[in-house]
Amino acid sequence: MSYCLNPACPNSQNPSDTKFCLTCGTKLLLKDRYRAIKPIGQGGFGRTFLAVDEDKPSKPRCVIKQFYPQAQGTSTVKKAIELFNQEAMRLDELGKHSQIPELLAYFTQDDRQYLVQEFIDGQNLAQELAQVGAFSESQIRQLLSDLLSVLQFVHSQQVIHRDIKPENIIRRSRDRKLVLVDFGASKVATTNALNQTGTSIGSPEYVAPEQARGKASFASDIYSLGVTCIHLLTQRSPFDLYDINEDAWIWRQYLISKVSDSLDKILDKMLQTAPSRRYQSVEEVLKDLNPSPAQVTVISHTPATPAKPLKSSPVTPPVANKPPNTSKSQIDIELEALKAEIMGGSTAKNENQKSASPQPPSSNPAKANSQVDLELEELKSQFLGSPTPKKPPQS
Known part of the structure; x- marks a missing residue:
């Protein structure tokens, strides 16, 4: 199909190999290469056609825009001409972008302006x-x-x-x-x-x-x-x-x-x-x-800090051939505190018993103290793995 671009032609359709319109005699090839094959749009200032470029072996498709103002008034037509011209200029400048149609040609033929651009x-x-x-x-x-x-x-x-x-x-x-x-x-x-x-x-x-x-x-x-x-x-x-x-x-x-x-x-x-x-x-x-990642607001749910245990320090077993430490260990300190608590509790108990009913005082306080020391040493040996001290003979 070859389409005649003469707006006044009563029968625009022609065979695809025709060079001149069979009805009105208008030349069908624009610039001897662009052939309109189908109208695809029309507005107040012109018409648009699907076309082929016959100057190339593959005959790629393109788009022909024909300036054809239908509006009345000198100022309106003048503005339409200005817009049509500037579209050609913009495409010539911007058509290098891969997502903007490329301008292929811009010319005047038969007193009408034409713009040919890449077909998308x-x-x-x-x-x-x-x-x-x-x-x-x-x-x-x-x-x-x-x-x-x-x-x-x-x-x-x-x-x-x-x-x-x-x-x-x-x-x-x-x-x-x-x-x-x-x-x-x-x-x-x-x-x-x-x-x-x-x-x-x-x-x-x-x-x-x-x-x-x-x-x-x-x-x-x-x-x-x-x-x-x-x-x-x-x-x-x-x-x-x-x-x-x-x-x-x-x-x-x-x-x-x-x-x-x-x-x-x-x-x-x-x-x-x-x-x-x-x-x-x-x-x-x-x-x-x-x-960007820096712009994204991240709400961080920080877990609560666990409470510090009262007696959670790990006990490190003694290393062989390591010289003894002259300072008191944590276990020694805790055992002494335990001893003071036991002895204090015993004293308080004795005072309560004394106020209730008179009791004879302990005949040997040093012995009681020695017994506590012995039990504490046994407890310490369980932690440290040292030999259990021998009990003193009973008197």
Whole structure:
């Protein structure tokens, strides 16, 4: 199939090997190489066609954009011409990125302007949403991670896209990467341009408030991307997701599946109507989307310190041929304390017995003391493994 690009042609379809339209006689090959084979879109300022490049042996597919303004008024047509020209300029500058279509040609033929660009084989996100349904959180995170890097490059070239929406994001079939297309509404963000009020442009459902007033900034693209995300999460028109009476987003009540608090906060900041409360750069969004380990707050549950045991010091067995230690060991100290406790308890017991009924005093206190010493030595030997001292003969 070969398609005639003459807007006035009553029968645009021709055989694929024809060089001139059989109906109106218009030349079918643009620049003697690009042949339109099917119309794929039409807007107020032009038409888009799927085409093939017959100058190459493989005849790769490409896209032809024909400037064909249907709007009336000199100022409107003048603005349309300006936008068409600047799209060619932006693609020439930005098409070096692997996720932005490459500009192949830009020329005038038969008093009409044409732009030829790389064809991206795949579905746009609006088509994908209609086919597979609402996106999950993991899909939205992947979308943001993939597309923000493209937007980061665009902004680094001082360009504001100004028309981010599902229809302008294509998932490329061969590698599933997202490709940002349609730079017809883009704007160079020079200092003078940002300080001046320009033309309100963009899709009303996705456009940022300040952009609607002709004051687009880099943050305006971030807003439009945020609106794109909540549309994909809810499968509802963005107009339904904003309560104009409350001046607040109500997208959460239309969620098909819940999202985490972290993603909720990111989207909330992307969607702030006041630009000063919104993310100011793509880098800020990426920082929150992929926090570094140092940014992650880790709540450490430190176990309580165990109470120190009163007598938990391990007893080290004596080492052979080790000279004796002249200082008192821990066991000696504890045994002496035990002896004092025993002797003190015996004295108190004797005093109680004496007050109750007179008893003769012990005939041999030294003997009692010696018996305690002997028992304590036996206890010490059990700990140290030393020989048990012999008992003194009974008197």
